Amino acid sequence: MKKIVVVSCEDEIKKYFSSLENNYICEVIPFNYEQSHVFENLLSDDEALIILSIRKWEVFKSFLDNNRMRINGTIVIAGVSTELDQKVVKDLCKVDRFIKGVINTDLDIELNYPWFNLLVNPTFSGIDQDELEVVGANIDTIVSSAIVELERLKTIHEKLVPIREEKFKGLSAISKFGAGESAGGEFFDVLSNDKEVLMLVARSRSYLVSSMIMGQFDELRSVQNFNNDKITEYIENVQNEIAQAKLKEEKRKLDLLFVRIDLKTMKGQVWRSGGSLLLNDGKVVTEESFTLNRSSKLMVLSSGLLENSPGKEALISTAVEKKSETSREILNEVFYTLRNEKKGMFFSHDATMLVFEVDKNAILQI
Template identity: 65%
Template sequence: MKKVVVLSESGELKKTFLSLENHYICEVITFNYEQSHVFETLLSDDESLVLLSIANWENFKNFFDVHRMKINGTVVLVGDNESLNSSALKKLCEVDRFLKGVINTSLDFDMNRPWFNLLINPQVSSIDQEDLEEVGENLERVLGTALNELKRLKEVHEKLVPIREEKFKGLSATSKFGAGESAGGEFFDILSNDREVLLLLARSRSYLVSSMIMSGFDELRSAKHFSDELVNNFLSKVQSDVDSSKVNESKRKLDILFLRVDLKTMKARTWKSGDSILLNDSQLVSESEFTIERGEKLMILSSGLVENQPGKTELVSKSVEKRSKSCRDILDEVFYTLKREKNGMFFSHDATMIIFEVDKNAILQI
């Protein structure tokens, strides 16, 4: 609800502006200039409308000079014909862009309505009820159609692309993704050449940040070797781009996992920031370098996945419990666990799980 803060010399404007509550969705608070120290929080509210009486110019000016920088709301001066006919006021309006307007109380109150229509939200009751009901019905129909279409597309997507499978020399990658409601989201991709496989799993809180990561990752596709230097340069550039962007500070957080696997030795190297979880042969991976043995699975649970209910502990436990099953069965079990806790059409957060499995008969270089 909009707050209208009225300051005057001795409450002379109280009766004038209290009637605003009858016409607008607002709360009118009136007090004298000498009481302003008690109501400083109201003055600092950037959503408030602050009406300042200039009936006594000296008292107004003393108050305004002291509190000007503390007022974050919209400031409008109020006076009658006599007080508005002032060279000091004209000068102030010329030089101070902090002021947004002047209201003349000598005019009939309704003559100032355009000001308040602009500065305060009009009451819903002033809108024709039949028109309002018709708009509501139309919105219901549009929203219902959109949600049904979205649900249908989701169902089609899950049927057509339930699980993604990729084969490399001696190594397979099986993955599943579930969409969440939060902004930004997760995405992953796998690049490969004759010698190596490179996985990027990333999560951001902003679509702009996501586009920065994907753009940079596309540049890696032409690389003949996924060296440490190449990955480190990528990470540095992405962080620099994010830091220099106009993305809100709260949305700059990045969860990034790079995993490189040497197809000749199955030695893996990771670069990790964030809360994704790696389980190698069901053991939590804490080192940046390790080996995936023949017949073993490396399970990767994204940070978004483990933030969904029923939570990290149960999801990790379920993954370990089903480790002897096929990769597809493990994914189905974990996502079934997620779906049991899902309240709506989507998960709370994007959820990704990827399982790498080394072939039992893979010929490895020692």
């Protein structure tokens, strides 16, 4: 399925291109320029169509200059007539051979369908059979070399950047992520202030839903307190945005896990939908609240991780058996178990695991 990546400043062209999914075999994936670091894999996809808004010229130009050599897909710029009718735009189109087209969003989307007939569903003239066989042999050689190189890079990556570590007042967090083959994927982040820590683990089955999760979560970064109302509002906003989107039913599924920990009392609250799991010192957390003691470990196993082989029970058993080990050793053992069952280069599903550990000398308010 063709991926159409729509990058804008404030979702100004998101709605315009969303209807393409009704007319082409494609997935429209919108996100804002400041979120681009999260979607680097889409930018590097040589089959993707990358549509860039020029609403804010400096933002667009900075993004293009910084990512030009990372983008392997087809680049098209988009804007209204007044935005396109500028000397800087014309000069760019004249000299920049990376840009393959211009779309005027003042026109009805149907008038731009000829573009998408070419870019999304291209047709090819006949090719001589002998030429086709030579091309096929060359592609096989390139693919074989690419697979070997990818394996080498993955091994180096796991050695160099296997784990993310963060430190808070009286609490530490360590996490690991493994990429899967399924669409959508998992996203996690940890926010904090002097009083509390807020963790989100989210899983979607669509890049569009992933973009919605990211967009709404960015707004939480600016709040002073992660109170119940803010988190409930976030969940409702995401659910409403998904409900209004033109998505197939199977693409609407969303797993969300919020955990908030008070750094003074080490008491936690949980908001959960989906199959993610919490283990407090090896015991499954089933309630909406929990308490951590000094040296306690809270393990977070994502729903994607638990759906990988060898399965939920085996992975939980591995984590519980290693609960007395260091947080790093627990992560390594669980991911070692996953890798032993892996049949291809990637897991079947994205896999995320975090371990929060209370300092043994933490001062806790009773």
